[in-house]
Amino acid sequence: MLDAAERVVLQALARRPTTSYRLVVRARIVLAAADGASNTVIAADQRVHVDTVRKWRVRFYQRRLDGLADAPRPGRPRRFSDVQAAQVKALACELPAERGVPLSRWSAADLADEAVAAGVVEDISAATVTRWLAADAIKPWRHRSWIFPRDPQFAVKASRVLDLYARIWDGSPLGGGEFVISADEKTSIQARCRCHPSLPPGRSRLMRVEHEYERGGALAYLAALDVHHGKVFGRCEPSTGLVPFARLVEQVMTSQPYASADRVFWIVDNGSSHRGQASIDRLTEAWPTATLVHLPIHASWLNQVELYFSIVQRKVVTPNDFYDLADVQDRLIAFQEHYNLGARPFNWRYTKRDLDALLKRLAAHEFLPAAA
Secondary structure: OOOHHHHHHHHHHHHOOOOOHHHHHHHHHHHHHHOOOOHHHHHHHHOOOHHHHHHHHHHHHHHHHHHHOOOOOOOOOOOOOHHHHHHHHHHHOOOHHHHOOOOOOOOHHHHHHHHHHOOOOOOOOHHHHHHHHHHOOOOOOOOOOOOOOOOOOHHHHHHHHHHHHOOEEOOEEOOOOEEEEEEEEEEEEEEEEEOOOOEOOEOOEOOEOOOOEEEEEEEEEEEEEEOOOOOEEEEEEOOOOHHHHHHHHHHHHOOOOHHHOOEEEEEEOOOHHHOHHHHHHHHHHHOOOEEEEEOOOOOHHHOOHHHHHHHHHHHHHOOOOOOOHHHHHHHHHHHHHHHHHOOOOOOOOOOHHHHHHHHHHHHHOOOOOOOO
């Protein structure tokens, strides 16, 4: 028999949309039984087995409303507490050297050993550590390289280059007879002659490239990118240096419209081929309309020609399979001509505002002295 209070609770459970379905079924079973329905009829109405009806009628008879809840499930008790899991994650966020461990970075197995050695746990598997770290996206076995700007004039030099990309120089817009060139060298492009010819892709088969090869030497590819028109000038040289770079400059400056331009700005990094004030004087003496603009140290990522070099690396050099250096040179120059057929400027979006935000973030970092 149900009293009035129990019937109200069961009816609420059976109608509430947020109640779990299994609890709804249990409440309906008890209500139907209280109304005199047989187990067979209830099972057919609720689409459950008759043993299920019998089970929840007995549970309710023994414990009333509390009997409709799930019974404690058997299983192995937890071996580790939340505190221990947090301590292992904290270990993962420390450098191994800080704990006197002769490792460059942690692996899950190393962290498991260190957790035991530090007394955090008595015993733990690497799989458990991996599962805990994955929950917080911690991957101490991975690393990312970075470099801190150390040029005292970094902001000034970088801003000047970004202004040129926006066609501004010394606060004034560039005219129609002024051009911006981004130049650099891609060094040590090897000619690797594979012991067996590369095989094209086929049905259910990737392109195959022989692992073993014979070295056929290396060359340098010098390129100059017209930032605002997208055209590329390039040449192959045995090596980099003052003379090869001078030949690249001559190749551009003797071509139209640069030969008759009012000014041509050359953006370069601080490589040995064009470093320091001497390179500025040398270029101005040879080409009075040319102005050499140096990037800050370690700021090649601001040189737009590097974007072109990344395309060359993906589309021409990789995978490296050439008969000899002549084959390398022919492929590079042919690709350059192909690229120029549809050349267009890169959609450069990095501005002085982004640079200021970067420098503010770097300035906010506190660098602590290395541990003894």
